[in-house]
Amino acid sequence: MNLKSPIRFILNDQEVTAWETPGRLVLDYLRDSERLTGTKEGCKEGDCGACTVLLGSLDKGRVRYVPMTSCLIPMGELMGKHLVSIEGLNMEMLSPVQAALVDCGGTQCGYCTPGFVVSMTGWLMDETQALDAGGVKIAISGNLCRCTGYRSIKEAGEQVLDKLASGLSGENRITDLCQKEALPAYFETIPERLAALEHPENSDFNIEGGRPLVIAGGTDIYVQRGAEIPETPVQLLNSGDAVPPVVEADGNLIVDARMSFQAFGDDPLIQEAIPEIQAYNYLIASWPIRTRATLGGNICNASPIADMTCLLLALDAQLSVEGGDEPRHLALKDFFLGYKQLAKIEEEVIKTIEFGKPDGSTRIHWEKVSKRPVLDIATVNSAARFEVDGSFIKEAHLALGGVAAIPLYLHETCQFLSNQSLTAELVMEAVAIAQTEFQPISDVRGSADYKRLLARQLLLALFLKCFPEVISEEVVYEAL
Numbered sequence: 001m002n003l004k005s006p007i008r009f010i011l012n013d014q015e016v017t018a019w020e021t022p023g024r025l026v027l028d029y030l031r032d033s034e035r036l037t038g039t040k041e042g043c044k045e046g047d048c049g050a051c052t053v054l055l056g057s058l059d060k061g062r063v064r065y066v067p068m069t070s071c072l073i074p075m076g077e078l079m080g081k082h083l084v085s086i087e088g089l090n091m092e093m094l095s096p097v098q099a100a101l102v103d104c105g106g107t108q109c110g111y112c113t114p115g116f117v118v119s120m121t122g123w124l125m126d127e128t129q130a131l132d133a134g135g136v137k138i139a140i141s142g143n144l145c146r147c148t149g150y151r152s153i154k155e156a157g158e159q160v161l162d163k164l165a166s167g168l169s170g171e172n173r174i175t176d177l178c179q180k181e182a183l184p185a186y187f188e189t190i191p192e193r194l195a196a197l198e199h200p201e202n203s204d205f206n207i208e209g210g211r212p213l214v215i216a217g218g219t220d221i222y223v224q225r226g227a228e229i230p231e232t233p234v235q236l237l238n239s240g241d242a243v244p245p246v247v248e249a250d251g252n253l254i255v256d257a258r259m260s261f262q263a264f265g266d267d268p269l270i271q272e273a274i275p276e277i278q279a280y281n282y283l284i285a286s287w288p289i290r291t292r293a294t295l296g297g298n299i300c301n302a303s304p305i306a307d308m309t310c311l312l313l314a315l316d317a318q319l320s321v322e323g324g325d326e327p328r329h330l331a332l333k334d335f336f337l338g339y340k341q342l343a344k345i346e347e348e349v350i351k352t353i354e355f356g357k358p359d360g361s362t363r364i365h366w367e368k369v370s371k372r373p374v375l376d377i378a379t380v381n382s383a384a385r386f387e388v389d390g391s392f393i394k395e396a397h398l399a400l401g402g403v404a405a406i407p408l409y410l411h412e413t414c415q416f417l418s419n420q421s422l423t424a425e426l427v428m429e430a431v432a433i434a435q436t437e438f439q440p441i442s443d444v445r446g447s448a449d450y451k452r453l454l455a456r457q458l459l460l461a462l463f464l465k466c467f468p469e470v471i472s473e474e475v476v477y478e479a480l
């Protein structure tokens with residue numbers, strides 16, 4: 001089967017048409033076909049950031065760039081976009097980011113350096129990112145360095161801030177950066193050139209016969225099946241229309257399942273509904289992974305420790321699913337049948353995720369424990385949503401991850417807590433009931449006993465956070 005299609009996009013400063021299979025990795029294309037070897041291959045699993053590129057999409061006349069690990073991006077997604085590799089950031093002189101890394105001793109063997117330059121430059125270009133020391137840390141959160149120990153790299157970031165931050169407007173950082181010779185001047189021509197780019201025929205990669213493999217952000221599927229995907233027919237959920245923002249309808253929030261973790265956390269309706277969402281997001285993967293990882297992919301990968309799935313279970317989310325005989329709706333809590341077994345046929349795709357809009361009587365919290373505090377997968381995670389009237393619980397929704405074969409909705413505990421007045425005794429009883437709803441196994445993340453203990457602590461943490469006026473740490477310690 002010939003899977004190759006023409007893919008038209010702008011690579012650095014050049015319009016190109018690449019004849020490629022849509023599932024081939026951008027990293028392999030850059031290095032092996034284009035011989036642009038500044039983009040490095042490290043882990044090929046999204047962990048090290050050596051392969052970071054920027055992907056620019058036209059949005060209302062502006063191009064917005066997002067840092068991504070090219071080892072997880074399918075070629076088909078480049079259609080109509082601007083792909084920037086490290087070579088596309090080079091100018092006659094070193095850019096301020098490159099110069100700062102040299103000045104501060106932020107590069108030794110140099111293998112990681114292109115990735116750091118691309119990530120830091122992408123951060124400077126993105127008006128939604130704060131230009132402060134915290135922002136530097138987020139900017140480089142997806143890049144590993146074996147040589148420097150990071151201090152000199154962070155200092156380089158701060159030097160860049162000193163040099164550039166005050167002159168960058170909130171409006172159009174790209175123009176400002178071009179004027180300051182921190183970006184090549186051709187970036188200013190890209191919006192017009194992308195708008196004029198013609199899509200070749202056969203640009204939806206439709207393959208006759210054979211069931212295509214669904215790929216959203218690719219952050220799970222490429223790690224699991226990376227070797228076979230280039231030769232497999234694929235359905236790229238991210239290659240079509242842009243993902244719309246969250247909408248509100250009839251008291252519900254409706255989220256496109258293709259929405260990335262980052263876009264979810266940045267969405268104004270979600271920030272209003274879940275005020276701590278950005279703090280949660282900070283504990284989930286790195287910036288370049290969050291820009292790719294989708295909510296639908298997190299659910300369908302069905303990892304027992306999926307972080308957003310745990311939160312969505314507690315939000316009592318409903319899914320709309322299409323691709324079978326007819327569109328249908330089902331509750332997320334009914335979606336997991338067993339380890340990686342889903343209540344859907346292969347052809348079905350999750351379109352939207354919907355949950356009741358939280359209001360003044362809603363309490364929500366999410367907790368995660370992992371071996372490292374940030375940038376690590378969970379050992380155990382937990383989330384809760386309570387609908388309350390003072391200390392009376394009208395409805396309770398609790399979820400736990402990492403303690404069963406599936407992301408777990410605690411049906412019995414939720415039922416027990418609903419329509420009850422909350423007291424410290426009730427909390428202890430609920431936690432005891434919860435312990436009967438799962439059977440953790442020992443694995444590399446921790447022993448079964450440790451996970452059981454963590455589950456108890458995290459459930460208590462949810463109550464402490466949601467009901468500080470009813471239950472305190474002292475009361476919990478006394479009751480334990």
Ligand SMILES: Cc1cc2nc3c(=O)[nH]c(=O)nc-3n(C[C@H](O)[C@H](O)[C@H](O)COP(=O)(O)OP(=O)(O)OC[C@H]3O[C@@H](n4cnc5c(N)ncnc54)[C@H](O)[C@@H]3O)c2cc1C
Pocket residue numbers: 045046047213214215216217218219220221222223237257258283284285286289292293294295296297298299300301305306307308348349350351375376377378
């Ligand atoms: C370095 C790294 C760090 C990570 N850290 C975390 C972390 O801290 N927490 C966490 O929870 N996860 C983490 N992940 C895992 C991953 O990023 C998430 O699970 C992510 O949400 C997967 O989404 P995706 O869009 O990339 O899925 P994909 O890889 O595109 O797809 C995953 C599966 O879901 C299917 N699928 C995708 N979308 C749909 C849909 N709409 N309908 C039907 N089927 C669909 C695909 O066919 C595939 O089987 C990490 C991954 C990496 C590489």
Ligand code: FES
Pocket residue numbers: 040041042043044045046047048049050051052069070071072
């Ligand atoms: S090669 Fe390590 S993140 Fe891509």
Ligand code: FES
Pocket residue numbers: 106107108109110111112113144145146147148
């Ligand atoms: S300088 Fe060697 S890995 Fe970073």
